[in-house]
Amino acid sequence: MKNFTLPKSPTGIQGLDEVTNGGIPKNRSTLLLGNTGSGKTILAMEFLVNGIVLFDEPAVFMAFEEKKENLLMNLKSLTYNLDTHIENNKIYIEEVLINPDEMLETGIYDLEGLFVRLEQAINKVMAKRVVLDSVDKLFYGLDNKILRSEFLRLLSWLNKMKVSSIISSEIGDHFLTHRGIEEYVADCVILLDNRVTNQIATRRLRIIKYRGSIHGNNEYPFTIDEKGISVYPIISEAFQPEPTSKRISSGIEDLDEMLGKKGFYEGSSILISGTAGTGKTSTAASFAYSVCKANKRCLFCAFEEAPKQIIRNMGSIGFHLNQLVKSGILTFYYSRPSLQNLELHFLAIKKIINEIKPTVVILDPITNLMTEGPNSDIRSMLTRFIDFLKTQHITVMFTAAITVGSIERNPSDEGISSMVDTWMMVQDIEINAERSRSLCVMKSRGMVHSTDVRKFKISTKGITLLRIAANNKGPLADSKRKAKEHDNLSTSKESIWVKESPVNENTK
Amino acid sequence: MRIQNKITILSAILFEKKLITMSKKIADNIKVNTQALKDNGGKYILCLFVSGNLPNSASAIVNIKAICEKYLKDRYELEIIDIYQQPDLAITEQIVVLPVLIKKFPMPKVRMLGDLSRTEEVLKGLGLV
Numbered sequence: 216m217k218n219f220t221l222p223k224s225p226t227g228i229q230g231l232d233e234v235t236n237g238g239i240p241k242n243r244s245t246l247l248l249g250n251t252g253s254g255k256t257i258l259a260m261e262f263l264v265n266g267i268v269l270f271d272e273p274a275v276f277m278a279f280e281e282k283k284e285n286l287l288m289n290l291k292s293l294t295y296n297l298d299t300h301i302e303n304n305k306i307y308i309e310e311v312l313i314n315p316d317e318m319l320e321t322g323i324y325d326l327e328g329l330f331v332r333l334e335q336a337i338n339k340v341m342a343k344r345v346v347l348d349s350v351d352k353l354f355y356g357l358d359n360k361i362l363r364s365e366f367l368r369l370l371s372w373l374n375k376m377k378v379s380s381i382i383s384s385e386i387g388d389h390f391l392t393h394r395g396i397e398e399y400v401a402d403c404v405i406l407l408d409n410r411v412t413n414q415i416a417t418r419r420l421r422i423i424k425y426r427g428s429i430h431g432n433n434e435y436p437f438t439i440d441e442k443g444i445s446v447y448p449i450i451s452e453a454f455q456p457e458p459t460s461k462r463i464s465s466g467i468e469d470l471d472e473m474l475g476k477k478g479f480y481e482g483s484s485i486l487i488s489g490t491a492g493t494g495k496t497s498t499a500a501s502f503a504y505s506v507c508k509a510n511k512r513c514l515f516c517a518f519e520e521a522p523k524q525i526i527r528n529m530g531s532i533g534f535h536l537n538q539l540v541k542s543g544i545l546t547f548y549y550s551r552p553s554l555q556n557l558e559l560h561f562l563a564i565k566k567i568i569n570e571i572k573p574t575v576v577i578l579d580p581i582t583n584l585m586t587e588g589p590n591s592d593i594r595s596m597l598t599r600f601i602d603f604l605k606t607q608h609i610t611v612m613f614t615a616a617i618t619v620g621s622i623e624r625n626p627s628d629e630g631i632s633s634m635v636d637t638w639m640m641v642q643d644i645e646i647n648a649e650r651s652r653s654l655c656v657m658k659s660r661g662m663v664h665s666t667d668v669r670k671f672k673i674s675t676k677g678i679t680l681l682r683i684a685a686n687n688k689g690p691l692a693d694s695k696r697k698a699k700e701h702d703n704l705s706t707s708k709e710s711i712w713v714k715e716s717p718v719n720e721n722t723k
Numbered sequence: 724m725r726i727q728n729k730i731t732i733l734s735a736i737l738f739e740k741k742l743i744t745m746s747k748k749i750a751d752n753i754k755v756n757t758q759a760l761k762d763n764g765g766k767y768i769l770c771l772f773v774s775g776n777l778p779n780s781a782s783a784i785v786n787i788k789a790i791c792e793k794y795l796k797d798r799y800e801l802e803i804i805d806i807y808q809q810p811d812l813a814i815t816e817q818i819v820v821l822p823v824l825i826k827k828f829p830m831p832k833v834r835m836l837g838d839l840s841r842t843e844e845v846l847k848g849l850g851l852v
Contacts, residue, residue, distance in 0.1 A: 319836065325821060327777070332813045
């Protein structure tokens with residue numbers, strides 16, 4: 216019994232089987248709790264449909280709440296067309312109507328009628344999977360003491376029938392416990408939740424208990440779309456992707472030079488932070504442009520500017536992205552941060568990543584997403600997202616907008632900067648009443664990198680980084696720099712600050 | 724003014740028509756009910772669903788028979804159905820709880836759950852109190 220693992224019945228639902236370490240317990244009952252509209256019926260139905268399609272296990276669905284026609288209609292809108300499965304005798308749906316208005320208790324009773332119907336239904340299709348949705352209808356008008364013992368009998372009976380079952384129920388005010396039916400009677404309890412924080416609703420799933428099996432303890436966000444349920448997949452911490460020593464150009468020659476003359480590591484994470492108008496998006500676009508020019512796919516996730524606007528703006532500095540979008544090598548994902556929760560953004564992005572398999576993903580700006588949800592969540596989510604990208608060997612570039620003067624104190628920025636492999640800062644500096652942009656590499660793991668603060672110049676031909684000329688009184692303004700450079704060339708003895716030969720702008 | 728008048732008259736007619744159809748419907752209903760009453764001689768139609776001879780079911784049979792003999796002598800039709808023998812009826816009659824006595828006539832339909840040991844409740848369900 217050393218390597219004994221509990222037999223499991225895979226749900227086939229993306230992410231859920233990972234969280235449950237293989238599915239729900241086979242031939243046993245799983246309690247599915249959740250409020251109205253939390254997705255119980257869909258999850259349960261997907262368990263059955265996947266059972267039929269993927270594992271050839273016929274199914275029985277006992278509908279306590281909805282009429283069969285309504286149920287089928289609702290599911291059709293989610294691309295579950297059960298008609299063929301019904302015809303092929305793969306699924307049997309039965310309505311169980313309970314009308315408390317016409318009921319009157321006159322003595323002791325049991326749920327034998329339900330058992331008879333279940334047995335008949337199971338035998339009809341030789342079912343291996345059963346769903347009772349949702350049993351709290353039973354609780355209206357029936358005696359709780361009787362129901363409690365009958366409920367226990369139901370669980371052991373289903374076990375005896377060798378069917379894996381999901382029994383769903385409302386949770387309102389600790390519903391089951393309130394009714395004297397504690398959750399502990401079931402072998403596995405899954406809780407669904409649809410919570411609204413900051414006016415953004417997120418569906419979450421949590422496994423409260425799972426007898427005899429390890430399982431994820433966290434709350435996992437999930438979505439319901441036309442393809443059904445997806446639980447946000449978890450990347451196990453144990454998995455360590457093999458890092459590569461391959462390099463990828465940043466698209467800015469001078470920046471590559473600062474980064475050990477080769478650029479970023481492939482599959483690394485890069486952060487560009489800076490105040491507004493310092494050229495973050497331009498740097499990111501430049502990276503995207505060079506990636507695409509090298510015939511590699513790139514996904515540009517824009518959370519601030521609309522893609523069309525980015526295309527126009529970047530055209531003005533020599534990056535003609537339009538062609539790349541048309542040829543399909545550059546994909547834009549554009550969404551408003553407030554549209555949905557951060558995790559759901561990541562989920563959506565992840566779906567696109569799985570479809571187009573990009574080499575590089577750009578998120579511009581990540582800080583816009585940060586306004587949604589508390590900070591601790593964001594950190595863990597970003598870590599998971601970065602982990603995911605690392606396993607896929609995808610290079611990711613984040614841009615982060617920070618407010619002036621708060622570079623050290625900005626918690627969200629700090630939170631990300633410790634996570635990423637390469638961190639660059641773009642800043643405004645003022646020299647002799649002249650504003651200019653500057654860029655420096657704050658850190659870059661695993662490579663020798665320049666510690667210079669370079670002048671960051673955006674022109675119609677793209678981005679160039681210039682050395683800042685300085686005398687012993689500090690950096691020089693652009694107008695004086697040229698003169699200084701000239702001086703340096705003629706009298707190199709005077710050069711105090713510039714150690715290497717200065718870069719002439721004209722050669723760029 | 725004229726138009727206004729016409730509208731009032733028209734709506735009055737419509738309203739009257741509605742009333743007539745409504746009362747017709749009610750009358751129809753009564754007719755059907757009385758028809759049914761005549762058909763079975765105004766008898767109560769009762770269906771008792773049981774699960775084999777499990778204790779609750781056995782006592783339900785004893786109890787209902789006693790109640791019917793005492794309160795509804797010669798005024799009832801009682802059918803006892805073993806759901807194990809006719810499981811299909813569990814679906815058509817929407818049986819969940821057993822034993823259950825369904826009063827099909829007179830209206831309203833009532834489901835009396837349990838072994839029918841609480842006579843007062845049963846009489847309430849039968850509309851006799």
